Amino acid sequence: xxxLMVLVTVMTVLAMGSWAWAADTIKxxxxxxxxxxxxATGKAFEEGIAIALDHLNAKGGVLGxxxxxxxxxxxxxxxxxxxxxxxxxxxxxxxxxxxxSHSSSALAEIEVANRYKIPLIICEAWHDDITxxxxxxxxxxxxxxxxxxxxxxxxxxxxxRFKKVAIVRENSDWGVGIAEKTETDLKNFGIPFITLxxxxxxxxFYTELTKIKGENPDIILAYxxxxxxxxxxxxxxEVGLSPKCLILDGAGPPSLWDTFWKNVGKAGELExxxxxxxxxxxxxxxxxxxxxxxxxxxxxxxxxxxxxxxxNVVLIAADxxxxxxxxxxxxxxxALEKTNLEVTTGIVKFGLKQGTYxxxxxxxxxxxxxxxxxxxxxxxxxxxxxxxxxxVK
Amino acid sequence: MNEFxxxxxxxxxxxxxxxxxxxxxxxxVGIMRVVNFAHGELYIFAGYFSYHxxxxxxxxxxxxxxxxxxxxxxxxIGMERTLIRPTYGDEMYSLIITFVLSIVLQNAALLIFGPYxxxxxxxxxxxxxxxxxxHYGNQRLLSFFISIGILLFIFYLxxxxxxxxxxxxxxxxxxxxxxxxxxxxxxxxxSFGLGAALAGAAGVIVAPIFPVTPTGSSAISLNAFVVVVxxxxxxxxxxxxxxxxxxxxxxxxxxxxxxxxxNIFGFVILILVLVFRPWGLFGQKAQ
Amino acid sequence: xxxKQQAGTAKKVGIPALFIILAILPPFFLSQYWLHxxxxxxxxxxxxSSWNLIAGFTGQVSFAHAAFSGIGAYASGxxxxxxxxxxxxxxxxxxxxxxxxxxxxxxxxxxxxxIYLSLTTLGFSEILRIIITNEDKWTRGTMGLQVxxxxxxxxxxxxxxxxxxxxxxxxxxxxxxxxSEMGLTFRAVxxxxxxxxxxxxxxxxVRILAFTISSAMAGLAGGLYGHYLMLITPDIxxxxxxxxxxxxxxxxxxxxxxxxxxxxxxxxxxxxYIRIYGEYHVLLFGLVALAMARxxxxxxxxxxxxxxxxxxxx
Numbered sequence: 001x002x003x004l005m006v007l008v009t010v011m012t013v014l015a016m017g018s019w020a021w022a023a024d025t026i027k028x029x030x031x032x033x034x035x036x037x038x039x040a041t042g043k044a045f046e047e048g049i050a051i052a053l054d055h056l057n058a059k060g061g062v063l064g065x066x067x068x069x070x071x072x073x074x075x076x077x078x079x080x081x082x083x084x085x086x087x088x089x090x091x092x093x094x095x096x097x098x099x100x101s102h103s104s105s106a107l108a109e110i111e112v113a114n115r116y117k118i119p120l121i122i123c124e125a126w127h128d129d130i131t132x133x134x135x136x137x138x139x140x141x142x143x144x145x146x147x148x149x150x151x152x153x154x155x156x157x158x159x160x161r162f163k164k165v166a167i168v169r170e171n172s173d174w175g176v177g178i179a180e181k182t183e184t185d186l187k188n189f190g191i192p193f194i195t196l197x198x199x200x201x202x203x204x205f206y207t208e209l210t211k212i213k214g215e216n217p218d219i220i221l222a223y224x225x226x227x228x229x230x231x232x233x234x235x236x237x238e239v240g241l242s243p244k245c246l247i248l249d250g251a252g253p254p255s256l257w258d259t260f261w262k263n264v265g266k267a268g269e270l271e272x273x274x275x276x277x278x279x280x281x282x283x284x285x286x287x288x289x290x291x292x293x294x295x296x297x298x299x300x301x302x303x304x305x306x307x308x309x310x311x312n313v314v315l316i317a318a319d320x321x322x323x324x325x326x327x328x329x330x331x332x333x334x335a336l337e338k339t340n341l342e343v344t345t346g347i348v349k350f351g352l353k354q355g356t357y358x359x360x361x362x363x364x365x366x367x368x369x370x371x372x373x374x375x376x377x378x379x380x381x382x383x384x385x386x387x388x389x390x391x392v393k
Numbered sequence: 394m395n396e397f398x399x400x401x402x403x404x405x406x407x408x409x410x411x412x413x414x415x416x417x418x419x420x421x422v423g424i425m426r427v428v429n430f431a432h433g434e435l436y437i438f439a440g441y442f443s444y445h446x447x448x449x450x451x452x453x454x455x456x457x458x459x460x461x462x463x464x465x466x467x468x469x470i471g472m473e474r475t476l477i478r479p480t481y482g483d484e485m486y487s488l489i490i491t492f493v494l495s496i497v498l499q500n501a502a503l504l505i506f507g508p509y510x511x512x513x514x515x516x517x518x519x520x521x522x523x524x525x526x527x528h529y530g531n532q533r534l535l536s537f538f539i540s541i542g543i544l545l546f547i548f549y550l551x552x553x554x555x556x557x558x559x560x561x562x563x564x565x566x567x568x569x570x571x572x573x574x575x576x577x578x579x580x581x582x583x584s585f586g587l588g589a590a591l592a593g594a595a596g597v598i599v600a601p602i603f604p605v606t607p608t609g610s611s612a613i614s615l616n617a618f619v620v621v622v623x624x625x626x627x628x629x630x631x632x633x634x635x636x637x638x639x640x641x642x643x644x645x646x647x648x649x650x651x652x653x654x655x656n657i658f659g660f661v662i663l664i665l666v667l668v669f670r671p672w673g674l675f676g677q678k679a680q
Numbered sequence: 681x682x683x684k685q686q687a688g689t690a691k692k693v694g695i696p697a698l699f700i701i702l703a704i705l706p707p708f709f710l711s712q713y714w715l716h717x718x719x720x721x722x723x724x725x726x727x728x729s730s731w732n733l734i735a736g737f738t739g740q741v742s743f744a745h746a747a748f749s750g751i752g753a754y755a756s757g758x759x760x761x762x763x764x765x766x767x768x769x770x771x772x773x774x775x776x777x778x779x780x781x782x783x784x785x786x787x788x789x790x791x792x793x794x795i796y797l798s799l800t801t802l803g804f805s806e807i808l809r810i811i812i813t814n815e816d817k818w819t820r821g822t823m824g825l826q827v828x829x830x831x832x833x834x835x836x837x838x839x840x841x842x843x844x845x846x847x848x849x850x851x852x853x854x855x856x857x858x859x860s861e862m863g864l865t866f867r868a869v870x871x872x873x874x875x876x877x878x879x880x881x882x883x884x885x886v887r888i889l890a891f892t893i894s895s896a897m898a899g900l901a902g903g904l905y906g907h908y909l910m911l912i913t914p915d916i917x918x919x920x921x922x923x924x925x926x927x928x929x930x931x932x933x934x935x936x937x938x939x940x941x942x943x944x945x946x947x948x949x950x951x952x953y954i955r956i957y958g959e960y961h962v963l964l965f966g967l968v969a970l971a972m973a974r975x976x977x978x979x980x981x982x983x984x985x986x987x988x989x990x991x992x993x994x
Contacts, residue, residue, distance in 0.1 A: 035503070035508050036508065036608070037606075037608075039507075039508035039509065040508075040509065077822070077913060077915055078822075078823065078824035078911060078913050079824065079909065079911055079913040079915045079916075080915070082909065082911050083909075086716065087713065090711065090712040090713040090716065091711075091713040103823075104822060104823040104824060107823070107824075107826075108824055108826070108911050111826060111910065111911070115834055171653070171813065171814070171816060171821050171822060172822060172823060173823045176816075176823075196652070197652065197653055198652065198653075199653060199655075199813075200822070201609075203603040203604075203609075204403075204407065204603065206399070206403045206644075207400060207403070207644060207647045207648050207652060207655075208652055210396055210399050210400065210527070210648070211396075211648070211652075214396060227509070227510045227604070227606070230510070230604075231603070231604070235530070237520075238519075238520045238528060238529070238530035238533075239399075239520070239527070239528050239529075239530075240520065240522075240527075240528035257509075258509075259509050259510065259511065262448075262511070262512070263510070263512060263604060265515070265518060266518070422795075426795070428795050428798070428799070475974075476970075476974055479974070484794050484795050485739055485740075485741050485794070485798075486973075486977070488741050488795060488798055489741060489926065489930060489973055490970070490973050490974065492923070492926065493923075493926070493927065493930070493966055493969045493970045493973055494966075494970060496923050496927075496962065496965075496966045497963060497966035497967055497970055500960065500962045500963035500966060501963060503963075504960060504963060611919060615802070615806060618799055618802065618803075619803070622799060653814045654810065654814060656806075656810055657806075657807055657810045657811070660803040660804075660806045660807045660810070661803075661807060663799065663800075663803040664788070664800055664803045664804065664807070667789070667792065667796055667799060667800045667803070668788050668789070668800070671792055671796055
């Protein structure tokens with residue numbers, strides 16, 4: 001009995017000890033996958049955050065205080081994502097949260113953000129509904145499925161006169177959403193296509209690839225986010241499908257991860273991917289500064305464009321807190337709605353018209369990039385192209 | 394027709410890969426009645442060892458493979474001595490211990506090797522055009538033939554050598570075997586090590602085709618359990634037939650029924666077999 | 681003699697009563713965040729205690745327990761989303777579905793026992809996972825099913841009391857079963873099957889019953905959990921979740937009534953403290969569970985002291 005009382009007392013004391021103390025720093029919450037199939041995105045986020053913090057704190061921080069980041073792991077699964085946001089809101093009591101790169105996780109997070117009335121800026125989760133739900137607390141400074149397909153993927157397919165398209169999509173909100181949008185656009189353009197579902201964590205794609213081969217497409221739109229894409233690309237080459245049939249990685253980062261060339265070998269040549277970053281394409285002075293800061297800190301060129309996306313949203317969040325002169329939710333949202341800030345990909349202004357996905361949405365320009373001799377060549381859109389699309393006859 | 398042959402070929406190749414990935418589980422169940430949940434983790438560790446030895450330390454791949462298998466053999470011996478030995482005779486106890494151990498090793502792998510999938514370098518590259526019908530990856534074909542070689546070696550070891558005879562003696566009757574001078578503790582330790590080494594062998598052979606990830610280990614163990622149950626627990630021949638059957642069923646099922654349900658076929662068969670023929674689809678009732 | 685018995689009865693009533701009074705207090709002084717931790721702990725108490733009912737008391741290691749909590753959660757969530765059934769009724773439906781499937785699975789695999797039962801339940805759990813992942817039209821697969829909560833106004837305190845009441849109810853049922861004649865049969869099954877069957881106890885029927893009750897409890901716990909998180913994902917019926925439940929029972933002490941309760945609170949609270957080490961908290965969990973299983977198979981309860989345990993557990 002005594003022991004039991006001791007146990008109860010100890011647990012109570014432990015529980016009380018965790019109460020938040022007064023903060024002399026501004027803490028920004030970050031959510032993203034640090035483990036799971038897209039853990040590399042967490043790594044990219046960490047780098048971008050570090051550079052953004054260096055930049056902000058060198059200028060004297062925010063509201064005269066140094067800026068800190070609390071990065072909660074989502075593992076790329078919605079349940080952990082929701083509880084990560086819940087922790088940031090109730091335990092760390094951060095004034096604002098940024099990040100995320102999985103639509104399914106983001107869709108769970110916006111519900112929690114709405115419940116706790118905490119401002120949330122999504123940077124790399126593309127599903128339309130994230131902003132289409134028109135939550136007051138939710139913003140997105142990054143690509144949205146409809147935008148990516150309407151302005152880039154579908155016109156790219158049409159302008160380059162591809163004759164038949166195979167859409168391969170994973171079982172996730174992003175995969176389902178972007179595949180449906182693509183189907184609609186291709187139907188409008190009158191381009192024939194087939195769609196295949198695949199499991200995100202599949203390893204052996206021979207069956208799917210054999211089926212695709214039977215349909216004889218000349219481009220595959222691969223909506224697979226994670227290392228599954230590497231297996232897909234490598235095996236497409238083995239069964240003799242690529243490079244005659246080109247593959248476009250609709251997400252982008254998997255084609256840029258360190259392990260990409262190790263895992264795909266020669267099969268990576270001529271593969272295409274979406275990106276918002278290229279060595280030679282600098283739309284703003286901030287973009288140049290980011291590139292230089294990154295090189296100074298890490299001794300190499302940045303590769304994953306999500307490093308830059310998180311950098312942007314940390315800057316946007318800091319800017320909003322500065323202008324709101326407060327860490328309260330209402331003033332921050334009001335400030336965010338008036339954002340007019342230069343980041344690496346342009347000048348951010350959030351849409352304010354309710355009823356569509358454009359509410360609280362700002363999308364950076366995107367690029368279609370092709371690997372040519374292990375070098376990145378921008379092949380679309382024309383204005384930004386650094387070379388021509390290569391096809392194999 | 395070409396497509397059907399392609400599916401069938403892939404089914405057979407994956408089938409042999411299934412068999413090599415499961416034979417270690419089969420061996421340990423047969424001799425010690427221990428279901429080793431940590432099998433998949435040993436496989437994953439071997440894949441990472443092989444990758445780091447060859448890619449990071451510059452050991453030639455052909456040397457890195459047996460070296461990794463040897464490390465896993467030692468780990469297996471260590472596991473047996475510290476954790477498994479006290480559980481003999483208590484199936485539930487060993488099940489709980491190996492299940493917890495599998496989670497420990499899986500998270501240790503995450504800590505040591507990071508979350509990224511990795512693969513040792515391919516021994517061969519490119520693809521072969523088979524009878525002018527379809528292309529098939531060379532590395533897959535090579536792994537297929539190496540696996541067959543290892544399976545043949547195991548059959549030889551168990552059926553023809555002194556070591557194999559002691560193993561069979563212990564698995565049939567522990568007390569009798571001690572009477573005729575077989576040290577069953579030693580045999581248990583060595584056969585657990587052998588079972589672990591086989592997990593390692595599967596890991597190094599298959600990793601160049603399907604890169605290893607820390608979180609991929611439970612799928613490997615589960616697949617191995619399906620194969621072992623299908624073939625009859627502890628039967629090595631059954632393990633090969635079970636592996637082939639599963640490979641072919643999964644590939645044809647994925648091709649003609651549903652790609653998304655590829656993995657369900659094995660588990661449905663697992664339950665049906667356990668309920669109606671617990672001695673295995675191809676085993677004998679007497680066992 | 682009589683005095684001793686009276687003292688025993690007083691203890692038997694007094695101590696749980698003291699605990700219940702203590703348990704009412706947390707919402708008055710805990711932060712939102714720690715209330716959340718308490719609620720999750722209560723979920724694990726339900727899970728680990730009901731798993732212990734079969735694993736600890738009848739020696740059948742089932743790997744389908746997390747799966748049954750998933751069944752409860754998804755059944756309740758799907759009728760709520762598709763038919764607008766209120767969660768109160770939904771969790772009862774979920775519990776019923778879990779009980780039925782538990783009865784079916786128990787009927788199929790109890791006879792074989794041992795590793796056969798473990799492998800069958802493992803297969804069942806995987807089949808369920810694959811179906812949930814693929815039937816995304818109904819379950820929304822890995823994207824997660826968003827479901828309504830119990831209360832129109834979101835309040836952690838309300839959820840805490842709801843979980844507390846249900847947990848106490850389940851614990852009373854478990855306590856009653858273990859100490860009833862049926863419970864004696866349970867232990868008879870565990871200790872000596874032959875003796876039990878020869879004494880005319882229908883061991884198979886007792887085990888199937890235990891399996892069904894335990895599955896229903898998991899279903900109830902899962903339903904509550906899903907409507908608390910307002911998000912149901914395949915993580916609920918996953919093997920990872922199964923591991924946590926097993927680890928909590930093993931660390932607390934399998935086959936003891938208090939063990940899983942203590943194990944759940946200790947592990948869940950501990951995991952919040954070691955969360956700063958990120959993913960490695962699972963590794964730490966595992967190492968502790970492994971060391972316990974190997975060197976102290978009776979768990980924390982075994983360590984705390986047999987005398988104290990005997991007084992009011994048995």
